[in-house]
Amino acid sequence: MxxxxxxxxxxxxxxxxxxxxxxxxxxxxxxxxxxxxxxxxxxxxxxxxxFRDPVRVPPARGGLVLSPADGIVSLIEQAVPPKELGMPETPLTRVSVFMNVFNCHVNRSPVAGEVVSIAYRPGKFFNASLDKASADNERNSLRIRMEDGRELAVVQIAGLVARRIVCFVKLQERLQAGDRFGLIRFGSRLDVYLPEGVTPLVSIGQTMVAGETVIADLISTDHIR
Incomplete structure (x- = not known):
């Protein structure tokens, strides 16, 4: 380099x-x-x-859930995915990554799979670090189906000063882990809803790198939180 x-x-x-x-x-x-x-x-x-868009190199091994955004893990909790995605109303582990105005805002797919649902919902513009932002703020949600049939949701959430969510992908498009799928400006948050039974490997306050930092392991049973 x-x-x-x-x-x-x-x-x-x-x-x-x-x-x-x-x-x-x-x-x-x-x-x-x-x-x-x-x-x-x-x-x-x-x-x-x-608006920088640096090259990112995902881990070579498959079966991993990668961070969709640069930033800080702000919340880890049980929550039901957005209703508009049509997923079962079963609480899943939600990992939230908060992006400030100095983070890279290009968003990347957490896993490899097919985009089976895209749902935009207008809303408010609360500070994206707040818990209520997931329910009340403007958002764009993707439902991704992996090869083994399991599904994962990733949600772009507008923040206090964000006024534009951009999504680059279309229905039935196939993504590789780490592929760019969207961008938010200026300051916002990404939520990842892990498949049922999958435990996150990250902690609140941890710094994340989009397309590189591992959030969870879909294959290993030796999870450490």
């Missing part, structure tokens, strides 16, 4: 127009004041950084 690649990450196409807007505003600020112009430069760099 070149030194440049350590600091300069590729940007997702969703961010191009936002960076362009920030850059145009920055030019205008320089016409008003040099100080304001340099503040604009800083905000433009932040915008580019927000």
């Amino acid at each position: 070149r030194m440049r690649d350590t600091f300069i990450k590729p940007m997702h196409r969703e961010g191009v127009r936002f960076v362009a807007i920030f850059a145009v505003v920055t030019i205008g600020l320089f016409l008003v004041s040099e100080l304001l112009g340099w503040i604009g430069v800083g905000l433009t760099v932040w915008c580019y950084y927000f």
